[in-house]
Structure formats: structure tokens, C-alpha cells
Amino acid sequence: DTAVSQTPKYLVTQMGNDKSIKCEQNLGHDTMYWYKQDSKKFLKIMFSYNNKELIINETVPNRFSPKSPDKAHLNLHINSLELGDSAVYFCASSQGDRGKTGYTFGSGTRLTVV
Template identity: 90%
Template sequence: DTAVSQTPKYLVTQMGNDKSIKCEQNLGHDTMYWYKQDSKKFLKIMFSYNNKELIINETVPNRFSPKSPDKAHLNLHINSLELGDSAVYFCASSQPLLSGNEQYFGPGTRLTVT
């Protein structure tokens, strides 16, 4: 069983469209994250949810909106897609980081905006 899964794996779309990426974890973790990895492999945190509550919201355009229907799911919706949104988006989950717990990452969603 995959611990952290994301769909779709690849997403090609045109500028101006709205798209969603789904993430699910079956590890029983309380905290979930979205990261953006650019073409130079730089990994930047976007959002973090703990028990469905938003706890980290980095300086991300408000075109990006996370939604957590329950603590096992964290979806990412992106409005009015732009060329600069092209990247690989990773979902991750963890137990409370306060105890030095590591994060478990999904396989990534490669978003290409044309």
C-alpha cells in the first residue's frame, strides 16, 4: 500500500485554466504539507495542515487554495494557472514535527502550464 499518494502524476494544461491535485495518506498522520519543487530542484513549503487546520501558509499567491476534508486528505486547487506555476508539487505527511519526526513524501505531480 502506498503511504502517501497523489493524483494525477502528470498534469498538462493551458494558461488561465483551473486545476486540482489530490493527496491522500494512510499513515494516520495528523499533519500534511504541500511543497513546490522548481526546475532547479529547490524545495519550498507552501502550506501545512494539522488535523484539518491550516498552520503554515507561506507567501503563496492566493490563486493557490488548499483544502483538507479530513486529516487523511489534503488537496491543492490552483486558479488561473500561469507559466510560472510549472513545477513538481509534492504532498507530504508527518506526525508532530516537535518530536523530530520525519516527513513522508508522495511521488509528486509534474504540472506543465503551456
């Protein structure tokens, strides 16, 4: 029943490792997003895909690479993890005019780099 599901919920890893976070939505939405929420709860856009096409790519280190195999999935791969990457990463989706319909968020992935 979950509309936007992310896995894993928690991820603890060492500096220098490579990790992936997966996101799937069953709402039939055409646009998906990755946001990063820092320790002060600020949500910042990282990437957005519309029907598998990258439409937003904010100033994010090249170590972050999104992949959208189809419009229901958006994964995030992170290479050479750094301490500063520790945060909660949220996947979200929307349909049509996001200004009117809003986003549906997943429950987040808490990434801790040690």
C-alpha cells in the same frame, strides 16, 4: 499499500485554466504539507495542515487554495494557471515531532502550463 498518494502524476494544461491536485495518506499522520519543487530541485513549503487546520501558509499567490476535508486528505486547487506555476508539487505527511520522525512524501505531480 501506497503511504502517500497523489493524483494526477502528470498534468499539462493551458494558461488561465483551473486545476486540482489530490493527496491522500493512509499512515494515520496528523500533519500534511504541500511543497513546490522548482526546476533547480529546490523544495519550498507552501502550506501545512494539522488535523484539518491550516497552520502554515507561506507567501503563495491567492490563486492557490488548499483544502483538507479530513486529516487523511489534502488537496490543492490552483486558479488561473500561469506559466510560472510549472513545477513538481509534492504532498507530504508527518506525525508528532516532524524534526524526529521526518516526512513521508508522495511521488509528486508534474504540472506543465503551456
